[in-house]
Amino acid sequence: MTAEPLVLGIETSCDETGVGIVRGRTLLANVIASSMDEHARYGGVVPEVAARAHLEAIEPTLQAALAEAGVTLDELDAIAVTSGPGLAGALMVGIGAAKGLALATGKPLYGVNHLVGHVGADLLRPPAAVGTAAGSTAGTPAVSDDRGELELPxxxxxxxxxxxxxxxxxxxxxxxxxxxxxxxxxxxxxxxxxxxxxxxxxxxxxxxxxxxxxxxxxxxxxxxxxxxxxxxxxxxxxxxxxxxxxxxxxxxxxxxxxxxxxxxxxxxxxxxxxxxxxxxxxxxxxxxxxxxxxxxxxxxxxxxxxxxxxxxxxxxxxxxxxxxxPLSLCTDNGAMIASVGAQLVAAGRAPSPLDFAADSTLPVTEVQAV
Incomplete structure (x- = not known):
């Protein structure tokens, strides 16, 4: 398995539809469509409104990310998607889309923990200054590469x-x-x-x-x-x-x-x-x-x-x-999910089974849906 897999990540745990694409630790695309304005009239996130907004945004957001990265679905090594925690209905939209893509392309699918994704965001580095994709409500400003490598623990x-x-x-x-x-x-x-x-x-x-x-x-x-x-x-x-x-x-x-x-x-x-x-x-x-x-x-x-x-x-x-x-990678986004997915692929982990379900209370100790 390649040390720098090309992975597409989908994030729909709350009110932002995120699709990101990475090559190993290199950020290629990070497109986010937010439904925040729709929730503002209610003073907070409404789960049903969020799920419907994801349904409407997922396809154009996916297309915008592929265009920003300059890759096709056939070139991908894997697909990653948030499996939890989050709003159940919202998670189902992303998982359904990811499973459809995996079945249609024959690419392996990895369910990823949303919280671990936020840590994985710190691994990402830009190939250069990456701009906002057309059609996205929030794109990827230039990402600083002067932080050095993430040390663990x-x-x-x-x-x-x-x-x-x-x-x-x-x-x-x-x-x-x-x-x-x-x-x-x-x-x-x-x-x-x-x-x-x-x-x-x-x-x-x-x-x-x-x-x-x-x-x-x-x-x-x-x-x-x-x-x-x-x-x-x-x-x-x-x-x-x-x-x-x-x-x-x-x-x-x-x-x-x-x-x-x-x-x-x-x-x-x-x-x-x-x-x-x-x-x-x-x-x-x-x-x-x-x-x-x-x-x-x-x-x-x-x-x-x-x-x-x-x-x-x-x-x-x-x-x-x-x-x-960078703040563009702190909010919910697909790139952070792709980042963890790329680490799983590079480590030779087996894909998640296609029958894994959305888990709104997924514990952080479960990094991958199995």
Missing amino acids: TIALLVSGGHTSLLLVRDLIDDVELLGETIDDAAGEAFDKVARLLGLQYPGGPQIDRAAATGDPRAIRFPRGLTAPKDRERHRFDFSFSGLKTAVARTVEAARDRGDEVPTADVAASFREAVADVLITKALDACAEHGVPRLLLGGGVVANARIRGLAEERCAAAGVALRIP
């Missing part, structure tokens, strides 16, 4: 609308351990809910970021969930943002009850600081506990300026090497 902090997970990655395809995860709202979900409380638009992350720019992050001391000494034994590396969301709601209600104007900028800045503080504190605690001086950030919420900034500050102080893939 590494601690990985994955933060998105649906997941907040802390992983110990000893080997990308053989040894991924879940250290902790959210026990209620994911961080991205908390951003969306707090934005709604403040009268800001969906998605909440960018809106909170903009509002917080002129606020004081020390104006309100919001709670840091699961950081008290009593929580360390059972939930040392787990996350909880529901209490923080409730505290924001009470602050907003109290201001309105007094007839005062809600201090939106200060609330946004203080809320953002609380989220960033918890995320980075627990991630660096995991680095110290496991003796791993490396931290990888992934997931769409990594686009938040304060989370990145605080990670840079504290990692530098702790002597921990920080890695953040």
Whole structure:
């Protein structure tokens, strides 16, 4: 088997239809069609709307990726697709498309874990500056190649609308351990809910970021969930943002009850600081506990300026090497799935059986659907 297999990856776990193509660790195409605008009217992702949007977007997104990469389906060595975790209906669309392509072309198919895909994104390097493909709502800006190779083991902090997970990655395809995860709202979900409380638009992350720019992050001391000494034994590396969301709601209600104007900028800045503080504190605690001086950030919420900034500050102080893939590869995308698929192919792993199903709660320890 070639050491640099040509792999097409399909990602449909939530509200973005992603198709990416890689050759080994070289990124050739990364095309994303987002249905975010359709969900904005509801203030959050609606599973049925997401699934229908994937059905409409999958074929043109696939064609755009093939055109961007300059390859044909016949040239592929394999096809990879997200098998979970994610929204069941959305996953089914991608899996159905991938199985159809595999049967039609005779190419091997690999079901890939979505969360491991976020780590696999960091492996990718560009052949040169890669531009946005025509017809895509989000393409691949030039990807920096100055980060060096990903060293393992590494601690990985994955933060998105649906997941907040802390992983110990000893080997990308053989040894991924879940250290902790959210026990209620994911961080991205908390951003969306707090934005709604403040009268800001969906998605909440960018809106909170903009509002917080002129606020004081020390104006309100919001709670840091699961950081008290009593929580360390059972939930040392787990996350909880529901209490923080409730505290924001009470602050907003109290201001309105007094007839005062809600201090939106200060609330946004203080809320953002609380989220960033918890995320980075627990991630660096995991680095110290496991003796791993490396931290990888992934997931769409990594686009938040304060989370990145605080990670840079504290990692530098702790002597921990920080890695953040280009933002185009942090959000859900097909290239990250293709990246893990390419590693599975290069390692000589047998393809996934064609009867594997979507698994909305797939554990991170199951890198490949079998």
